[in-house]
Amino acid sequence: MKEIPSNKQIRRANKEDVPALVAMLADDPLGMKREDYQTPLPQSYYQAYERINQDPNQQLMVVEHESGQIMGMLQLTFIPYLTYQGGIRAQIEGVRIAKPFRGRGVGEQLVRWAIDRAREEEAHLVQLTTDKKRPEALRFYEKLGFRASHEGMKLHFT
């Protein structure tokens, strides 16, 4: 696994990280409405972790501080399509940075790692959607080279 500068390491999430990851997902104005962070954690999170972990197209990654704390997370998915002459796409989802570590470039390192992985995998593009209620996230991704060329449409069942 690639290392990023100095005292941080990007690695695959393991089962023991799951509570810290859910805490991060819940610690957000949008996330707090849809997550259920409690002790013990609902089994559905562990089941999802196993499903992600067993799927070769999924990489659930964390950035770990040398102290052992989880600073951030991201899920990278590779999807094969017929379009673009049968290429694969890389998709980024669930980017979160723990509050004490925000504003230090951790998110940028993580997303740049994902872009590099996508290149290695010979994906022809990297895509993601970002909520229009998060204008600062839009600017963040634009700085990294993403263009908001598409509408991101959702139909929620629950």
Added chain:
Amino acid sequence: MKEIPSNKQIRRANKEDVPALVAMLADDPLGMKREDYQTPLPQSYYQAYERINQDPNQQLMVVEHESGQIMGMLQLTFIPYLTYQGGIRAQIEGVRIAKPFRGRGVGEQLVRWAIDRAREEEAHLVQLTTDKKRPEALRFYEKLGFRASHEGMKLHFT
């Protein structure tokens, strides 16, 4: 496989369908720039078809007319995430309708089929991105219940 009204059938794409599917992908102002429809078809399309077909999270679907002609296509992907208490998302991509069959509700039937499948799979949402250069597609998806709540961001390597 579910049938849709009268003389049409929605089924999984098979290998023999691939040339017709690529012809559809190429027959579009955006698609013609990025596809390579020729006889024989580049092997990369068949390789992508095999990769899609072997992945249990992918369903590449076609609508077939009783005459045997392919009227439309769509790819449905299920992605497991930690978000939403460990739910899965359904994602729609590559929706195309062959020119002679446009304006007859084929696309609507196909997308409604995908929404129904997502419900059966207990996905918590269905998502897709649509190019801002296709305003009529935006209205089409809004009519089906999708909301353009997100920006769809892309970073192209090629």
